[in-house]
Amino acid sequence: MTIPDRPLEIIWDITYACPLRCVHCYSESGRRPSRQLRRDDLLRVADAVAAMRPYGISIAGGEPLLVKELFEVTARMTAAGIKVALFTGGWTLRPEMLDDLARAFFRVSVSVDGATADVHDRVRGRRGSFDRAMAALSMLDGSTAAFGIDCVVVRSNVHQVEQVCTELVPRFPGLDFVSFGAVVPEGLASRTGFAERELLTDEQVATLGDPGYGERLRGLVPASVHVTATDNLALQMHPDRIRRGCFFPALQIEPDGAVRAMPAYEGTVGNLLTDSPAELWRRAVERWHDPFVVETLGPVRTMREWAEATRKIDYHFGSAADRARIDRRPAFVAL
Template identity: 70%
Template sequence: METPDRPLEIIWDITYACPLRCFHCYSESGRRPSRQLERDEMLRAADAVIAMRPYGVCLAGGEPLLVPGVLDVAGRMTAAGVRVSLFTGGWTLRPQMVGDLARTAARVSVSLDGATAEVHDRVRGRRGSFDRAMDALALLDAAARERRLAGDGPLSFGIDCVVVRSNFDQIDQFCTDIAPRFPELEYVSFGAVIPEGLASRTGVVEHELLSDAQVALLGSREFTRRLRALAPPSVQVSATDNLALQMHPDRPFLPVLQVEPDGAVRAMPAYEGTVGNLLTDPPERLWERALERWRDPFVVETLRSVHTMEQWAEATRKIDYRFGSDADRARIDRRPHFAPTA
């Protein structure tokens, strides 16, 4: 497969600030400085993203809706023809934001990691987070209906679920119980938890990382077809094993970059280690450095031996420690121990 001359997708964790404390948080948000840029610098970073000519940009975090000016950033990229999607836990979504969201983002995904408050709140680390997420979905649903009836542009929104052991048995309920509550809901997406960030901790790996059999099920077409049959016909249901993010050297190439809040660019989206900054380095050079990292002998050797989820988690820890900064390694060393609750 020919290597693209640019990233086709960019994930921008626009802040590390977050009201939630998810035990599997990839970016360890809420546990580290927010590092978000001022509005003018964010717009400069957005222009650098545009210069990289990606097909799409995902605004994530942390909680993007905590960032003043985030919708100005989304609008800047949308006006340049870049498809913008935004992920939110729903805690901070307010009615006055919805109109601007509809104008500046191609889609809005609400993170829901349990079909019940008990499971979702445990995964997300804050009581009441399920109710806030459901309120956000109801708000988006009402706004989407209003826009449709008024003949305005559509408001595309859906549910994104990170599948861990705690919620694996609730997957069907998302389709049969949650999706029907929101008539304008467009999609429900299920993705296997990635052993990245806090999800690469040994405790999470032992108790919440999916088994290889569960991952295989999520990646099967038959499983997705069964879920689609359970959901309302208007709702698109997808499921993925997320193994593409492993970036295994024997797997198809994944042209994705991840950007940290201050514009620092990670070479590999599921691993620590930056290769420059959007605000200081030419876009083409950042992409070249990313390609160099993927081909680094240590990366290739470490990932080529990965055949199971537990081995992936071990490889993540090795790569993070090898290419992360001193601050990254210090943060890894002080990660809190994960103890599952009943």
């Protein structure tokens, strides 16, 4: 497999501030300092990201709409000819943002982790979050922005996947897409209790990755709505998958410009404010082949084994602050 000379996708968690407390949050947003940069440094990171010439950039968090410089930052990247996508929980979306959203982003994904308020709000950790997400989708439905639903599938909502298609999608005639992705055992989703109770079973993950299942879901929505379902195993960065080319050649940027070597794991390789993009990518690729990574991920065959491997990698490559945060993670209480 020939490794690309640059990341094909960049995920920038532009802030860790968040009004929600999702049980599966990979970044533990809302539970830690936001680490958000000041305007000048945000623009420097934006320029560095654009210099890497990725196919696409996803702005996530935390809640990106809490960043007042968001649209100015996005303009720097779109001016470089790069498509930028937004991921939002919808809680803070306001009508006056709609025109800026349509100009700044080629698509806006609203996180909806259940077809009903009781399921969604339990997963998202805040009562009223379902209603806020529905209100955000309604606002987008009346705008010119391309928008859709992004659903992280866990054991508590897997039974509602088809219901999202049959009950939620018809509520928004302008909806462009629906994406379903198996929860990845990273961050809070790698906790021992979560791995045992909320990670999908291996059979459920296989179903999400089955092309036939995706076809079935597409048959439940209007032809104008694009539906995808993925097992997210490409994020595992398993050495066998890298050899076959079945992996995700991406960089994940933390709010302060630090760059993770692998999106699903703790451990940075430098910072876009101090290191060249080419050098950061070289270090990231080197990490994929680090003996500890290869030895830890090599035997992984199940979701529970993946969660255990994540905990080992996070602890090995994470900073002292990362390890302290991991040690403070609360025990998971079943939903």
